[in-house]
Amino acid sequence: MELVTPAFQNAAVLVIGDAMLDRYWHGKTARISPEAPVPVVKVAGNEDRPGGAANVALNIAALGAAASVAAIRGQDEAGDVLQGRLEAAGVACHFARAASAPTITKLRVISQQQQLLRVDFEESYQPEDLQALGDSAVQAIPGCDVLVLSDYGKGALDDPQQYIQAALEAGIPVVVDPKGQDFGKYRGATVLTPNLSEFEAVVGHCQDESVLISRGQTLRETLELGALLITRGEQGMTLLQQNRQPLHLPAQAREVFDVTGAGDTVVAVLAAALAAGSALDEAMAMANIAAGLAVARQGTASISGPELRRAVQSMHGLGRGVMSEEQLLSAVEDARASGETIVFTNGCFDIIHAGHVGYLAEAKRLGQRLIVAINADESVRRLKGNSRPINPVERRMAVLAGLEAVDWVVSFSEDTPEHLLSMLKPDILVKGGDYAPDQVVGAELVRAYGGDVKVLAFLDNCSTSAIVDKVRKSS
Incomplete structure (x- = not known):
């Protein structure tokens, strides 16, 4: 049933x-x-x-x-x-x-x-x-x-x-x-x-x-x-x-x-x-x-x-893992009703590497629930070129959902996650890299409703693009 x-x-x-x-x-x-x-x-x-x-x-x-x-x-x-x-x-x-x-x-x-x-x-x-x-x-x-x-x-x-x-x-x-x-x-x-x-x-x-x-x-x-x-x-x-x-x-x-x-x-x-x-x-x-x-x-x-x-x-495996926007909205509302802090991050996450894992673990420590929103395939192609993504969105979501630090994974087809941010209103928006907080996409929106924005460094100086280039050169 x-x-x-x-x-x-x-x-x-x-x-x-x-x-x-x-x-x-x-x-x-x-x-x-x-x-x-x-x-x-x-x-x-x-x-x-x-x-x-x-x-x-x-x-x-x-x-x-x-x-x-x-x-x-x-x-x-x-x-x-x-x-x-x-x-x-x-x-x-x-x-x-x-x-x-x-x-x-x-x-x-x-x-x-x-x-x-x-x-x-x-x-x-x-x-x-x-x-x-x-x-x-x-x-x-x-x-x-x-x-x-x-x-x-x-x-x-x-x-x-x-x-x-x-x-x-x-x-x-x-x-x-x-x-x-x-x-x-x-x-x-x-x-x-x-x-x-x-x-x-x-x-x-x-x-x-x-x-x-x-x-x-x-x-x-x-x-x-x-x-x-x-x-x-x-x-x-x-x-x-x-x-x-x-x-x-x-x-x-x-x-x-x-x-x-x-x-x-x-x-x-x-x-x-x-x-x-x-x-x-x-x-x-x-x-x-x-x-x-x-x-x-x-x-x-x-x-x-x-x-x-x-x-x-x-009971139906929806407590964690991959979710639709509607399922995620219900999950966020429930978590917020229980006083839990919602952390949100986004990216392509094409090839998951040690830098991603460490970054997501650090992001999770900022609250009780971590949402990872990933660019759908067409969005990745617009951002990275026709040779990307290496892995289709279903596989990328499945890998992310298997990480201990990640509670919920959702995809978005737009170039930015602003639609999701407007709908979910997370307490903290996190981005990895060398951005200044004001350069993070969605920062102004999050601060407008009282949320916080934080930038975390990727660990081990890893990047998906560098890994892809190295594989291509070696082949």
Whole structure:
């Protein structure tokens, strides 16, 4: 499957469900309380994070999609913090304010990376709270491309059919992250995404793959689901659809540090990819890659659009090497979003020699990413004469791409690389030779947007022209 990361910026996803605030108090403990046999924690820091449905929305926003969330919050400080965190991340909030219930909050006390205590603040919602949520959420559905129902069993989605039917009538796919053993309430959803434990709690233990697939297809048909996506931890994911062979993808994580929030990441990426126009199997593959990234780090973590795009590119060998202008522009944008310094150099590079290798290694040390732009064959002929190049552009690019110092190689047919410089806007333009910085082609352009220009000497006093002349004389 050839994956292409979709344009998440063109996608809009609405999340309805149980939003909550995850609070963490961190501190050291050095003694036992004289009041009871419990450790005394001296709190030195605290952290608040959106959780539940709010975390799904946060993940969607991190991808670059338009994210909104409809949920219930209390009229309290925790609700203000939750809404503030979401709005600061660009998530549109459609909150119903409960008169008698607090914002669902989970407080964790942590010492030396060990959770000592969790305190939950939550109360059952009143009918008027659910009615207010329903009114707000249904009005927001027509403005999205995909609807996510994020059920954490706290009561906001006790009756999800009103949302499923409203979305389907508007032609909007519905992705459901279920909870509990009553999957019947999600009847008609486009995609249901239980994990293996949730799935087996409904259909019974599946001793082998054939039983899992058989029971999964039966469940999908019984509930009239468009598809059933079972997330299976270290065993990957399995997608079941009507009239199609089961699709299984292995887990991507090489090391698992923390599975917290991985389910939210899967649902967020799946929904955002579908909203951006990806097919379901492609969206599943991207969600699988994102899950691998999420579990390889500590705590809940949102996967950004550039991070996911880099991971997808790496799978297809596009992380480094020869690129088109369009591929290179995406790679540069992703690297810049990660704070990496982009270095650019250009030349014919007809016969790679020791001088080139040393020069490129020195150029790479100026930043984190090195782009080498090389003149296409017709451009070389205009500059060097009809007897050049010795090697065609494909071979020259392949050799350069094999050098450790070089990240990306691209060709250009013009006489100068100014078009590429205008498009890519590298942080540093580097040229080798005896030029003064002001003589470097493109120097004025680079400095105009705040970039830097540097001239490096070729090592070993080598030049391609001298090598060509020596070979010709000897022959």
